[in-house]
Amino acid sequence: MHFTIKKSHLVDALSHVNKAVSAKNAISILTGIKFEISNDGLTLTGSDSDISIQIFIPSVLNEDEIVQIFEPGKIVLPKYTFEIIKKLPNDEIEFKIVDHLTVLIKSGSSEFRLIGFEAEEYPELPQIDQKDIFTIQGKLLKTMIIQTIFAVSTKESRPILTGVLWNLNGQNLKFVATDSHRLAIRESTVENPMGLSFNNVVIPGKSLNELSKILDDHQVPVEVIVTDHQLFVKIDNLVFFSRLLDGTYPDISRIIPEKGKTKIRVQTKEILDAIERVALIAKDAKNNIVKLTTLDNQLLEISSNSLETGKANEQILAKELTGEPIKISFNAKYTIDALKTIDSQEIDIEFTGALSPFVIKPVDHDRMLHLILPIRTY
Amino acid sequence: MHFTIKKSHLVDALSHVNKAVSAKNAISILTGIKFEISNDGLTLTGSDSDISIQIFIPSVLNEDEIVQIFEPGKIVLPKYTFEIIKKLPNDEIEFKIVDHLTVLIKSGSSEFRLIGFEAEEYPELPQIDQKDIFTIQGKLLKTMIIQTIFAVSTKESRPILTGVLWNLNGQNLKFVATDSHRLAIRESTVENPMGLSFNNVVIPGKSLNELSKILDDHQVPVEVIVTDHQLFVKIDNLVFFSRLLDGTYPDISRIIPEKGKTKIRVQTKEILDAIERVALIAKDAKNNIVKLTTLDNQLLEISSNSLETGKANEQILAKELTGEPIKISFNAKYTIDALKTIDSQEIDIEFTGALSPFVIKPVDHDRMLHLILPIRTY
Numbered sequence: 001m002h003f004t005i006k007k008s009h010l011v012d013a014l015s016h017v018n019k020a021v022s023a024k025n026a027i028s029i030l031t032g033i034k035f036e037i038s039n040d041g042l043t044l045t046g047s048d049s050d051i052s053i054q055i056f057i058p059s060v061l062n063e064d065e066i067v068q069i070f071e072p073g074k075i076v077l078p079k080y081t082f083e084i085i086k087k088l089p090n091d092e093i094e095f096k097i098v099d100h101l102t103v104l105i106k107s108g109s110s111e112f113r114l115i116g117f118e119a120e121e122y123p124e125l126p127q128i129d130q131k132d133i134f135t136i137q138g139k140l141l142k143t144m145i146i147q148t149i150f151a152v153s154t155k156e157s158r159p160i161l162t163g164v165l166w167n168l169n170g171q172n173l174k175f176v177a178t179d180s181h182r183l184a185i186r187e188s189t190v191e192n193p194m195g196l197s198f199n200n201v202v203i204p205g206k207s208l209n210e211l212s213k214i215l216d217d218h219q220v221p222v223e224v225i226v227t228d229h230q231l232f233v234k235i236d237n238l239v240f241f242s243r244l245l246d247g248t249y250p251d252i253s254r255i256i257p258e259k260g261k262t263k264i265r266v267q268t269k270e271i272l273d274a275i276e277r278v279a280l281i282a283k284d285a286k287n288n289i290v291k292l293t294t295l296d297n298q299l300l301e302i303s304s305n306s307l308e309t310g311k312a313n314e315q316i317l318a319k320e321l322t323g324e325p326i327k328i329s330f331n332a333k334y335t336i337d338a339l340k341t342i343d344s345q346e347i348d349i350e351f352t353g354a355l356s357p358f359v360i361k362p363v364d365h366d367r368m369l370h371l372i373l374p375i376r377t378y
Numbered sequence: 379m380h381f382t383i384k385k386s387h388l389v390d391a392l393s394h395v396n397k398a399v400s401a402k403n404a405i406s407i408l409t410g411i412k413f414e415i416s417n418d419g420l421t422l423t424g425s426d427s428d429i430s431i432q433i434f435i436p437s438v439l440n441e442d443e444i445v446q447i448f449e450p451g452k453i454v455l456p457k458y459t460f461e462i463i464k465k466l467p468n469d470e471i472e473f474k475i476v477d478h479l480t481v482l483i484k485s486g487s488s489e490f491r492l493i494g495f496e497a498e499e500y501p502e503l504p505q506i507d508q509k510d511i512f513t514i515q516g517k518l519l520k521t522m523i524i525q526t527i528f529a530v531s532t533k534e535s536r537p538i539l540t541g542v543l544w545n546l547n548g549q550n551l552k553f554v555a556t557d558s559h560r561l562a563i564r565e566s567t568v569e570n571p572m573g574l575s576f577n578n579v580v581i582p583g584k585s586l587n588e589l590s591k592i593l594d595d596h597q598v599p600v601e602v603i604v605t606d607h608q609l610f611v612k613i614d615n616l617v618f619f620s621r622l623l624d625g626t627y628p629d630i631s632r633i634i635p636e637k638g639k640t641k642i643r644v645q646t647k648e649i650l651d652a653i654e655r656v657a658l659i660a661k662d663a664k665n666n667i668v669k670l671t672t673l674d675n676q677l678l679e680i681s682s683n684s685l686e687t688g689k690a691n692e693q694i695l696a697k698e699l700t701g702e703p704i705k706i707s708f709n710a711k712y713t714i715d716a717l718k719t720i721d722s723q724e725i726d727i728e729f730t731g732a733l734s735p736f737v738i739k740p741v742d743h744d745r746m747l748h749l750i751l752p753i754r755t756y
Contacts, residue, residue: 114687280462
């Protein structure tokens, strides 16, 4: 293995690949990054066995020579190679295997000799079937992740709930997340020329969290492939792999109430700010409880009460307030989490009683729904 | 107690006072902030008994009415009052004691009733003798703190070394910090019209860390008073109090070598970058050891070596290199810490042997000195 590469391209690629690599992995070779140089360019691979990220840097890009290849080859280098590369003084970096597992890295007057791992021992990544693809805008995928992932369970007691359910039906992609106290649904339209459909595909929340960070800079269409055990997301020259969660996701269709008995239309920011302030009083208290009460003249009261710290109340003028009066207590954090992901200016909240879950929906579209379980306080 | 106050002024003041307040203090009243309203304005006090911060907000500032006073009084409110104040919707906030220890805070349609502590039980702050003052520019004081504080000891085995020694002699203020492996000295000229002098005044590093944060925005002259047990720093309407450390600071005058046997002049950034890169190899190793070797033709080699991770070496062309050749090993982190605080472009490094402490000094002035103990590696 012997090649030179432009520093900025290598730093960019390593910054992504590194996200899949943990310095503390029981499988020691996975603490490294695989460098594989062919006659076409450099392929970098990082993996923690749950998530893998692979990037290809072509030797020539837009007529610029990025990688100059003298001898193909491969090796696995430690994760902190990235730290070294970032700090090298020159724009060009030379890599050369000088002795079995020793790689010489040269840039200006800096010379590093790093001891790597045998590339043959690096686990094979799953093969991708390039046929069964659907396509979604990277930015939209990121938004869908952010608008659901907060609701996944962080407890391992029901592992299936630590993931987000993906459901593809025609042009409709649907994400569902719940920790059994609150639930978030987000749908959107994707390009599905192959007419694919799947159900009960559950992606670990941790994987989607990493994926959303990678999607940050990519407002381009991304290709998605789902197999029995893996998710593949292809963004330019980057491929993101995640294992799927085993098990059956609970049927959530029956827990969403059809029609509420009380309906409130309010400005998203106004009710979010009020709940955030009032919640400060309830912060140390168990469950972070806040109470919503309908008053006369389309007024809402948001309040909280703590023996130790005091009381807080806020009044909000609703845009609309119809149906039965209601007094309901709920977890402020769950509600704040949901409201923060809503980018619509106005929301509808529908209640079916003080002990039934209530629904929050944006006014301007029907592709998002939040469900929150109330708290019994008497 | 009953007053209204402009939100922005209260938020500013609380952001400083809050720095002295810990939500977990064994003395429960110190988890709060003291509000004291007189006919002149509002005084806020926070303290963790090591550090205290007091700010006075005058009722009128530049002909603007900041505080409108209806009834003087005092109370201690919980630390998170700051979080509530920050989020209140209106620019004007009303405070009123409505029942013994209950304070009503109103702003727009928000109402909070907070339960406070009895102000009479709040500890008295030490009295300041306004006479014995010397004056220093806030920005310079901050710089002097930053350029020494990193060298204080974090171990409680010799408590006196967890502080920075202050020494005033005529117009000369001198800071010294050491953890017995490295030492930092910074001197500067101050205004001392009273001809004050002191020695063996040792300020806890933790206090100076907080003080440096407060000094951030203040490029104004600050007044400093040192008594037997306390430091007072007065910045506009803010007074910062810190206790002093008990004990005798070690005499450091004899450990600074008079004249080196090897003298190197190099660019600060060039040697800092080289040491930072080479240190990446030595990162996991004990002591973070890096080696400096003088070569021919005014060249320096910076290198490190680890059985597990590999080798690194860098060559630097010195501006000057005189005296005996040297090969010396040292702790990279200590040296990087020191070099990072130097704002001069060039430095002199003087060695008196591989086992003696070496000295780093800026070329363009003599108000700063770093001393670093080498590491024996054979």
